[in-house]
Amino acid sequence: MKKTVAIIHYNTPELTEAAIKSLRKHGGKNYEVVVFDNSDERPFKKRMKGVRVIDNTKGQIIDFDKFLEEFPDREPRHAISSNFGSAKHTRSVQEVWNIIPDGFVLMESDVLIKKDISFLWMPEFAAAGRIQWKQKGNMYNIPRLLPYLCWLNVPLLKENGAKYFDPTRSWALQKGEKTVGNWYDTGGALLEDIIKTKPQLVCKNVLDLWDYFEHYDGGSWHKNDLEEQKAWIDAHKDLWR
Numbered sequence: 687m688k689k690t691v692a693i694i695h696y697n698t699p700e701l702t703e704a705a706i707k708s709l710r711k712h713g714g715k716n717y718e719v720v721v722f723d724n725s726d727e728r729p730f731k732k733r734m735k736g737v738r739v740i741d742n743t744k745g746q747i748i749d750f751d752k753f754l755e756e757f758p759d760r761e762p763r764h765a766i767s768s769n770f771g772s773a774k775h776t777r778s779v780q781e782v783w784n785i786i787p788d789g790f791v792l793m794e795s796d797v798l799i800k801k802d803i804s805f806l807w808m809p810e811f812a813a814a815g816r817i818q819w820k821q822k823g824n825m826y827n828i829p830r831l832l833p834y835l836c837w838l839n840v841p842l843l844k845e846n847g848a849k850y851f852d853p854t855r856s857w858a859l860q861k862g863e864k865t866v867g868n869w870y871d872t873g874g875a876l877l878e879d880i881i882k883t884k885p886q887l888v889c890k891n892v893l894d895l896w897d898y899f900e901h902y903d904g905g906s907w908h909k910n911d912l913e914e915q916k917a918w919i920d921a922h923k924d925l926w927r
Contacts, residue, residue: 689807690718690790694778696771697728700912701902702795704919706734707926709793714804720786722778724750740785748781750774757853759861761868772857772872775833780851789840796902797834798925803898806837812848812880813838814890818873826866830873831880831889834901838876846886848879900925 691709695702706719719737723730729743742748753774754760779792791806793799808814815836819829838850853859855875860867870878880887902918919926 687807687809688718688788689714689716689804690720690786690788691793692720692722692779692782692786692790693793693795694775694782695721695723695725695730695795696774697725698795698915699725699728699730699732700919701915702730703732703734704922704926705793705795705797705799706737708798708800709803711799711926712801713799714802720782720790722782722785724748724774724778740782742778748774748777750777753777757859761858761861761863761865773851773853773859775872776851776856776875779833779838780849783838783840783844783850787840789838789842792833792836792838794834794901798900798902798922799835799898800900800925801898803835806835806892808837808890809839811837811839811890812842812846812883812887813876814892816893816895817877817889817891821871824869824871825864826869828866828870828874829877830871831877833872835895835899836873837890842887843876843879846879846883848876848883848887850876 693702709717720740721730721737722740723743725743730739806814813831813836816832817829818832820827852875854867855870857871858868877889880889900922
């Protein structure tokens with residue numbers, strides 16, 4: 687099986703570069719890396735062997751201004767800090783299903799790999815990763831497959847009608863803060879579809895997945911202070927240098 691890792695990039699080139707270097711240092715061998723670049727300020731320009739960059743910096747594939755216009759009644763109160771980052775992220779991952787139709791491991795740009803992750807390619811499962819059964823601050827405690835590092839079996843998911851992005855189940859796209867659909871964080875709609883489709887679809891909950899990576903929380907979608915980012919990267923240089 688060809689092993690591909692996909693990263694959704696948004697204005698964090700230093701984090702993304704360190705993530706790829708850590709993957710190559712600790713994560714195993716012979717991975718193709720696909721970077722889907724949504725940046726509007728700081729694109730991923732680093733040329734790295736074996737890295738395929740899909741340029742969406744000018745909305746060539748997904749125009750996010752037009753995308754948000756499709757939801758005029760969207761609820762901003764609990765999405766404004768990330769500029770609807772979850773909805774954009776899930777929509778991007780759904781697009782990557784078309785780019786990598788054989789399946790891939792989704793890895794966030796703010797993750798540094800600590801161990802070999804080659805075991806994550808599990809063709810017998812629809813998905814594999816860490817399931818979050820309860821999310822702090824989530825009004826409806828909607829479980830999700832955490833997007834930090836997870837296997838997505840695209841052919842099997844498509845065959846059974848599962849989706850990574852569903853606008854009716856996506857963080858803050860619908861009218862009303864208490865609307866249930868507004869509380870599906872990244873990976874929530876997918877996990878729900880998998881659970882509903884058992885036994886055809888099964889998600890493997892990898893309980894010790896935290897041992898395989900370090901995570902700079904929020905770095906993949908939020909414009910954190912650059913000095914703070916660089917300090918975190920430098921503090922973990924043993925994982926990527």
